[in-house]
Amino acid sequence: MVKEGALLWEPTPDVTKNAKVTAYMEWLGRPVDYQALWQWSVEAPEEFWASVWDYFGVVGERGDGPVISGTMPGAEWFTGSALNYAENALRRAEAEPGRLAVVSRDESGGRRTLTLGELAAEVARVRTGLAALGVGRGDRVAAYAPNVPETLVAFLATASLGAIWSSCSPDFGAPSVIDRFTQIEPKVLLAVDGYDYNGRHFDRSGVAGDIAARLPTLAALVRLPAPGAGRTAGTGDTRGTEDTPDAGRTAGAGGAVDGDGTPGGPATVLTWEELRSADGPLAFERVPFGHPLWIVYSSGTTGLPKPIVHGHGGIVLEHLKALSFHQDLGPDDVFFWYTTTGWMMWNYLVGGLLVGSAVLLYDGSATHPETGALWRLAAEEGVTYFGTGAPYITASMKTGLEPGGLERLRGLGSTGSPLPPEGFAWVHDTLPEVQLGSFSGGTDVCTGFVGAVPLLPVRAGVIPCRCLGAKVESFDPSGQPVAGEVGELVLTVPMPSMPVMFWNDPDGSRYRESYFDDYPGVWRHGDWIKILPDGGCVIYGRSDSTLNRGGVRMGTSEFYRVVERFEEIADSLVIDTGQLGQEGRLLLYVAMAEGAELTGDLVARLRTALRTELSPRHVPDEITEVPGIPRTLSGKKLEVPIRKILLGVPPEQAANLDAMANPEVLFAFTPES
Numbered sequence: 001m002v003k004e005g006a007l008l009w010e011p012t013p014d015v016t017k018n019a020k021v022t023a024y025m026e027w028l029g030r031p032v033d034y035q036a037l038w039q040w041s042v043e044a045p046e047e048f049w050a051s052v053w054d055y056f057g058v059v060g061e062r063g064d065g066p067v068i069s070g071t072m073p074g075a076e077w078f079t080g081s082a083l084n085y086a087e088n089a090l091r092r093a094e095a096e097p098g099r100l101a102v103v104s105r106d107e108s109g110g111r112r113t114l115t116l117g118e119l120a121a122e123v124a125r126v127r128t129g130l131a132a133l134g135v136g137r138g139d140r141v142a143a144y145a146p147n148v149p150e151t152l153v154a155f156l157a158t159a160s161l162g163a164i165w166s167s168c169s170p171d172f173g174a175p176s177v178i179d180r181f182t183q184i185e186p187k188v189l190l191a192v193d194g195y196d197y198n199g200r201h202f203d204r205s206g207v208a209g210d211i212a213a214r215l216p217t218l219a220a221l222v223r224l225p226a227p228g229a230g231r232t233a234g235t236g237d238t239r240g241t242e243d244t245p246d247a248g249r250t251a252g253a254g255g256a257v258d259g260d261g262t263p264g265g266p267a268t269v270l271t272w273e274e275l276r277s278a279d280g281p282l283a284f285e286r287v288p289f290g291h292p293l294w295i296v297y298s299s300g301t302t303g304l305p306k307p308i309v310h311g312h313g314g315i316v317l318e319h320l321k322a323l324s325f326h327q328d329l330g331p332d333d334v335f336f337w338y339t340t341t342g343w344m345m346w347n348y349l350v351g352g353l354l355v356g357s358a359v360l361l362y363d364g365s366a367t368h369p370e371t372g373a374l375w376r377l378a379a380e381e382g383v384t385y386f387g388t389g390a391p392y393i394t395a396s397m398k399t400g401l402e403p404g405g406l407e408r409l410r411g412l413g414s415t416g417s418p419l420p421p422e423g424f425a426w427v428h429d430t431l432p433e434v435q436l437g438s439f440s441g442g443t444d445v446c447t448g449f450v451g452a453v454p455l456l457p458v459r460a461g462v463i464p465c466r467c468l469g470a471k472v473e474s475f476d477p478s479g480q481p482v483a484g485e486v487g488e489l490v491l492t493v494p495m496p497s498m499p500v501m502f503w504n505d506p507d508g509s510r511y512r513e514s515y516f517d518d519y520p521g522v523w524r525h526g527d528w529i530k531i532l533p534d535g536g537c538v539i540y541g542r543s544d545s546t547l548n549r550g551g552v553r554m555g556t557s558e559f560y561r562v563v564e565r566f567e568e569i570a571d572s573l574v575i576d577t578g579q580l581g582q583e584g585r586l587l588l589y590v591a592m593a594e595g596a597e598l599t600g601d602l603v604a605r606l607r608t609a610l611r612t613e614l615s616p617r618h619v620p621d622e623i624t625e626v627p628g629i630p631r632t633l634s635g636k637k638l639e640v641p642i643r644k645i646l647l648g649v650p651p652e653q654a655a656n657l658d659a660m661a662n663p664e665v666l667f668a669f670t671p672e673s
Helices: 013-018 020-028 034-043 045-056 085-089 116-132 149-160 174-184 205-213 312-326 344-355 373-380 390-399 421-430 509-515 556-563 600-613 639-646 663-668
Strands: 007-009 100-106 111-115 140-144 164-168 188-192 194-197 200-203 220-224 250-252 255-257 268-271 292-297 307-311 334-337 358-363 385-389 411-415 435-438 440-442 447-451 472-475 486-491 523-531 537-542 547-549 552-554 569-576 586-592 622-625
Touching: 007 421, 007 435, 013 020, 020 034, 020 045, 020 312, 034 045, 045 312, 085 149, 085 312, 085 344, 100 116, 100 149, 111 116, 116 149, 140 149, 140 174, 140 205, 149 164, 149 188, 149 292, 149 358, 164 174, 174 205, 174 307, 188 205, 205 220, 292 312, 292 344, 307 312, 312 344, 312 447, 334 344, 344 358, 358 373, 373 385, 385 390, 390 411, 390 421, 421 435, 472 523, 509 523, 537 556, 537 639, 556 569, 556 586, 556 600, 569 639, 600 622, 639 663
Parallel strands: 100 358, 140 164, 140 188, 164 292, 188 220, 220 268, 334 358, 334 385, 385 411, 411 435, 586 622
Antiparallel strands: 100 111, 194 200, 250 255, 292 307, 440 447, 472 486, 486 523, 523 537, 547 552, 569 586
């Protein structure tokens, strides 16, 4: 067992000297250490965020208004300014048209590239096509599309017009996509006819037509070509199972037909090639700082997904800061994060263009044909920063992988769920020269609140720092800050990438209820955090799925760390069924590794380990084998929905099946008798 806090990596003098954040401090004329820099960034946020604009030379007009007006919720930034995300992402295209901008790979080995000049030309063509369809400032363009260059081009073209982007991955089922896109009333839908995953091709043409038919505001449907079309469709993969269309409607190639014979869907249906067929100028509509850039969504596992709107300016400044100062990325880097277009990490990945990095897009399974697929991809493409979810690192550790050929790799990012100390140690045992950056944040702000920085050491299980400009604190139940103990993760100073609003929330009530009900004027994020004396942080999981045993409260990540260390266990889920004023039962569900069985001996060893390493109160009342652990499409465990099922809520009401990666396993969980 790895001791939490054990030193694993320290920056060399050269790493510190050459770090992007060091150059920024020299430019500021502030020869200070990281903790002092963070303190200044949150105590003088007006000065800090103004310096970020100036340091990176953001393209646009600063205006003469204040940097911050008002407080949370509803703080406004850079009044009077005007800019455009796409203009900043493509700012180097004219001067360096031959620089590599995009590499696209798929699981079959297919490879495409775009230089900055080629990317800009493609954006100009698609921008012209969208404008011809009537898309302009404030209109919504939605995409049901994989992580491929066409999707990135369409996003930049949309942003260049001042229109608003929103995307879902094609592994989402039709009801889940409809739940999202009907809220935002798009004018244009781009939809792929199929996708490849785990060595199989999945036809989605009927689903795309069904989605289009349910969007009455749609003026046009653009059909994206399906990769691998013509191959035999796969079966038995829940990510690719087709959804049953609503009764009385049949999906067609160009949309859908209602049961009464009335055509559904848009009047105009065209191909991607038709959309990009006309040449046109590359122009950019500069918009106010808070003008909507994109709409992303809460997970939607328990109710209608919240449509979260981020602004052009907030995302430009935040991603410049995070990617340069914390990920240490610049023009010489190849940036990769394993993600789909339905997770905010796709939005974060394409932000690599803002700092001049080439971005690597990958469409397919992380583990096809074997667990080391992503490591091999990173080696082949000379990736310098590789991001993934904590479960992939854990799976690589359990498989005993020894990734090689990664001489260019400098940083490894982990997010999505807490990484246990053993995962930290495996990374630094296997890749001793690579800095591991465990980050925690959220779709809500499209970035991390806490993470790594090249100036600080890496310790097992500890996130090195609070990110610049993020005044993260730990609050006790009475709303008082605490140090060195677990509390609610809150932000007490606004950040520019906080949502400018929720869509269709005119009075802001839904937005306020989501973050500000518990502590007025303070953002409550919903995670447990402990802040250490040196500024390091430990995340313990969601605060609404806490294990409260005999008054001893514990985050679920501590529990999983013990359980998932056993080689026989592939995954696990722990649920406390206690309700207000009543202590319930503690139930552990385990998915077994291939060839392993849940024997009496294993149960006894699990109980002993939990009693010894956690407490006697945290020994489960019952340990049950299940076929799989339910997760969202972005990989998060569904602790709260399963707790509801155990307390009697029907599965279809407790969770949105179409927002799940493996909905079939939900029915293995039944209410307590």
